[in-house]
Amino acid sequence: MPSLVVLKLSDSFSAAWVELAEEYGLTLEIVVSPPEFDRHADAIGIVAAGGEEGQLEATLRQICPIKMDVAAIGALANHRLAIAVVRAGASEFFALTDDYALLRSWVHDRADRLRMRAQREVFADGERAKYNFDGILGESPALLAAVDAATRVVPHRDVTVLVTGETGSGKELVARALHYSGPRREAPFVDVNCAAIPDRLLETELFGRESGADADASFEVGLFEHANGGTLFLDEVGHLPLRLQVRLLRALEEKRIRRVGGMRSIPVDVRVVAATNVDLLAAVQRGEFREDLYYRLNVVAVDLPPLRARRGDVAILTRHFLARFASDYGMPVPALTPKVQRQLADRDWPGNVRELRNTMERAILLGPEIFDARNVEPTRRLTLENGAIPFPARLDTVVYATALAMLALCGDNKSHTARRLGISRTRLQRVLDGGQDDEVFVGASLHQSS
Amino acid sequence: MTATLGGTSLRDSARALRTRGAWADLTALLDEHLAEVMSEPELANARGEAYLRSGALREGRAWFAKTIPIAERQGDRPALRRALNMIGVANFRLGELDAAKQEFERALELGREDDDDLLVARATNSLGMIANIRARRERALGLFSAAIAAYQRLGDVMGLAQCYHDIAIAFRDAGDLDRADEHELRAMEFAREADNPMLLAQAWLGRAEIGHRKGDAAFAEAAALRAASEFATLPELIL
Numbered sequence: 001m002p003s004l005v006v007l008k009l010s011d012s013f014s015a016a017w018v019e020l021a022e023e024y025g026l027t028l029e030i031v032v033s034p035p036e037f038d039r040h041a042d043a044i045g046i047v048a049a050g051g052e053e054g055q056l057e058a059t060l061r062q063i064c065p066i067k068m069d070v071a072a073i074g075a076l077a078n079h080r081l082a083i084a085v086v087r088a089g090a091s092e093f094f095a096l097t098d099d100y101a102l103l104r105s106w107v108h109d110r111a112d113r114l115r116m117r118a119q120r121e122v123f124a125d126g127e128r129a130k131y132n133f134d135g136i137l138g139e140s141p142a143l144l145a146a147v148d149a150a151t152r153v154v155p156h157r158d159v160t161v162l163v164t165g166e167t168g169s170g171k172e173l174v175a176r177a178l179h180y181s182g183p184r185r186e187a188p189f190v191d192v193n194c195a196a197i198p199d200r201l202l203e204t205e206l207f208g209r210e211s212g213a214d215a216d217a218s219f220e221v222g223l224f225e226h227a228n229g230g231t232l233f234l235d236e237v238g239h240l241p242l243r244l245q246v247r248l249l250r251a252l253e254e255k256r257i258r259r260v261g262g263m264r265s266i267p268v269d270v271r272v273v274a275a276t277n278v279d280l281l282a283a284v285q286r287g288e289f290r291e292d293l294y295y296r297l298n299v300v301a302v303d304l305p306p307l308r309a310r311r312g313d314v315a316i317l318t319r320h321f322l323a324r325f326a327s328d329y330g331m332p333v334p335a336l337t338p339k340v341q342r343q344l345a346d347r348d349w350p351g352n353v354r355e356l357r358n359t360m361e362r363a364i365l366l367g368p369e370i371f372d373a374r375n376v377e378p379t380r381r382l383t384l385e386n387g388a389i390p391f392p393a394r395l396d397t398v399v400y401a402t403a404l405a406m407l408a409l410c411g412d413n414k415s416h417t418a419r420r421l422g423i424s425r426t427r428l429q430r431v432l433d434g435g436q437d438d439e440v441f442v443g444a445s446l447h448q449s450s
Numbered sequence: 451m452t453a454t455l456g457g458t459s460l461r462d463s464a465r466a467l468r469t470r471g472a473w474a475d476l477t478a479l480l481d482e483h484l485a486e487v488m489s490e491p492e493l494a495n496a497r498g499e500a501y502l503r504s505g506a507l508r509e510g511r512a513w514f515a516k517t518i519p520i521a522e523r524q525g526d527r528p529a530l531r532r533a534l535n536m537i538g539v540a541n542f543r544l545g546e547l548d549a550a551k552q553e554f555e556r557a558l559e560l561g562r563e564d565d566d567d568l569l570v571a572r573a574t575n576s577l578g579m580i581a582n583i584r585a586r587r588e589r590a591l592g593l594f595s596a597a598i599a600a601y602q603r604l605g606d607v608m609g610l611a612q613c614y615h616d617i618a619i620a621f622r623d624a625g626d627l628d629r630a631d632e633h634e635l636r637a638m639e640f641a642r643e644a645d646n647p648m649l650l651a652q653a654w655l656g657r658a659e660i661g662h663r664k665g666d667a668a669f670a671e672a673a674a675l676r677a678a679s680e681f682a683t684l685p686e687l688i689l
Contacts, residue, residue, distance in 0.1 A: 023462075101490060102526060108492075109528040109566070116568065116604045123605025126643065188599040196626065197588045205592035221562075223592070226599035328642070329676075354632075365672040414626065426625035 002114035003027040003043040004107070005068070007034065009059060012050025012075060013096050020104060024111040034062045042117070044110040045070035050096065057084045064089025069110050071103065124186045131176035137320055140310030142303075150174050150302045154182045160252065162237075162297045163275040165304030167412045168354030171275040172235065174302055178273060179231040187230030190223050195239040195415035203244055203260055207251075210262035224257050227270045237274040237297065238283055239416060242290065248272075249293045272297070278411045307349040307356060314345045317353060321360035331364050350412075403431045460486060464496050473500045491521040491529030498536055502543075511540040531560045531569050538576060551580050568609075571600035575613050578620070587624040594620060611640035611649040618656050622663065631660050651680035 004026040006017045021028035026044065031037055037045065045068045049056045053074040060072060072090040074081060082093035094103040133147050153159050161178060163171040172191065179189040197205055208222030224232060234240070240248065251257045252272060256265045274297045283289035307314065318336065326333040336344075349355050389401045403421065410416040418428040460483055467476040480487045480497045487493040494517040501510030514537035521530040538553035554573045561569035578593030594617035601609035618633035634656045641649035654677035661670030 102524070105492065105526050105528050109564075112568070113565075116606075120603060120605035123602070123607065126607075130639075188602040190595060190599045192595060193629075196621075196624075196629070197591060201588045201592065205595070221596065223595055223599070226596050230599075230602075358631075362669060365676075366668050424625075429625035429627065 001027050003029050005029045005043045006046045007031050007037045009049035009055050010052040020107050037063050041067040043068045048073040050075040057088045060088035128180040131180045133177050137316050138313035142305035146302050146304050153300045157183045160297050161273045161300045163302045166306045167277050168352035169304040175233045175273040184230045189231045190227035191233040193235045195236040199241045207257050208259035210259045224268050231271045234274045238276045238278045245290045245293045307352045311345050321357050325361045325364040473503045476500045491526045495532050507540045507544050567604050571597050582620045590620045607640045608644040611637050627660050647680045647683050651677045
């Protein structure tokens with residue numbers, strides 16, 4: 001339980017300390033000499049000098065700097081004294097009894113913060129239990145090698161890591177395990193999908209902004225700063241435009257960032273974990289990705305194999321997901337027939353572990369008690385025959401096939417696909433979902449009538 | 451010299467009623483002591499919150515418009531920050547997005563100045579919701595990411611459940627249904643940790659909508675039934 005530590009320079013206001021401690025659930029500790037005042041950060045400090053204000057400044061100079069927030073208390077509202085004690089290290093000066101409501105509010109605020117700190121520690125422990133390397137299931141040598149490489153980086157808090165692998169292969173899981181197993185676990189894990197945010201906005205989101213017409217506030221803290229002390233996970237880093245690649249490289253090398261439109265350089269203490277499902281080295285050779293940034297990110301490489309390359313792990317993962325979802329949703333764990341197990345192991349799982357997980361969840365939610373092979377069938381399989389776009393064919397078929405072909409070309413990255421097709425991501429999704437693509441048909445009819 | 455400490459019993463009673471969510475009783479108690487309530491920002495905030503929790507949004511907004519200047523005059527910044535956030539919520543729910551945005555921005559600035567991480571998280575999340583309603587999806591995604599970081603810093607699982615649900619809505623509205631579903635799953639995870647059936651129900655409902663948009667009617671139905679069974683466990687509340 002957090003404490004209220006009161007250094008009494010006089011006997012005034014004794015009842016107030018008892019009342020404040022009770023009111024905010026704090027343990028009250030009364031001390032009478034400055035050396036006794038030195039407490040850990042899990043406390044709120046008060047130096048009380050009703051009638052002995054002359055001692056306040058010297059006492060504060062003796063005890064500050066100190067980890068906890070300290071309020072100085074006097075009996076008279078004296079602005080010179082207030083300035084002097086704040087300069088000596090107090091957070092605030094309150095003149096009782098006039099300022100009692102303000103003091104109470106201040107203690108309330110500080111008590112809340114101490115509780116939040118304790119809550120953060122509990123949260124980090126919980127996340128650590130969820131995201132650790134033991135939770136990355138499988139026995140295939142390729143997976144074990146990847147996990148081994150990642151595990152070695154954990155204690156090295158500043159080393160950047162590049163995680164590669166197909167969509168759904170568990171890149172984010174590895175990044176979270178790195179974060180929550182390591183020394184940065186009590187600070188935030190901030191994930192950014194570089195393909196989901198347009199270039200213009202991505203710069204502001206990452207680095208913040210000082211001012212501008214598009215402002216929501218007078219300044220804006222970027223995700224680098226939000227991740228301070230923790231991990232910044234840059235997913236689909238291959239989509240970072242060249243201009244931002246330069247800024248990212250500088251941030252990694254200097255450990256400082258500059259907000260957009262800002263002059264000040266701000267220190268940031270962040271481990272960067274980048275991930276990609278495209279061949280970044282090939283992007284370097286095409287001139288689309290900076291070579292120096294590639295090597296700066298790729299200090300440690302973790303390459304996750306696709307699920308089809310570790311078919312032996314399908315059974316382990318299947319059992320795990322069935323048990324987890326059955327427990328979460330209060331359902332019995334269904335039995336797997338040998339036929340279903342064979343079917344599962346034989347599938348290619350283009351969406352990798354995520355697809356397997358979704359399939360198992362669906363089976364738990366929709367399936368009968370006895371697991372049925374029908375439930376493991378994908379709801380839709382996206383394939384092109386011989387990779388060719390059909391022609392002659394209905395316009396909607398051609399549009400759908402074109403979207404699929406581009407999606408395959410872009411490594412299943414929908415944002416990139418939409419950009420290359422010159423349409424919005426929403427429209428691409430509509431096409432892929434098989435919905436009527438009104439824009440195409442409206443456009444076609446206008447053309448015919450003109 | 452001993453401090454003269456008045457008003458504690460009223461404050462204690464008000465706090466107890468607020469913790470229990472007994473908004474009608476809290477209203478009755480505070481209305482009996484209006485003069486004291488108006489002069490004590492904590493009590494004034496409790497009265498305003500009771501309006502909002504009871505669905506009296508316009509009355510709540512009018513109340514805060516009256517009491518915020520008092521908190522400003524008294525220099526009670528923690529109470530002022532909370533009041534600004536609550537008037538923002540009132541305006542947001544009344545559809546007054548411009549006013550809500552201004553209030554959340556002001557609350558955010560004060561929260562940053564005073565290192566009030568919880569307020570920073572809440573105000574950022576609210577600004578993300580406004581950006582998403584205004585179809586500024588990418589802006590909304592950035593704000594939600596920032597709010598998630600702030601909630602992580604606090605270890606606030608309830609805030610995370612709400613925020614992951616909100617970011618899922620932004621992804622859903624942007625047509626990225628797979629990512630939307632991933633985020634609803636995270637929202638469910640945190641809602642369970644927070645033991646909050648309302649947030650769990652919201653996330654299931656979000657997944658039902660995603661399933662529907664994907665054309666997966668069977669999944670949508672199953673998720674909607676889950677949402678309904680969670681909603682059925684809730685008392686009749688106006689939130």
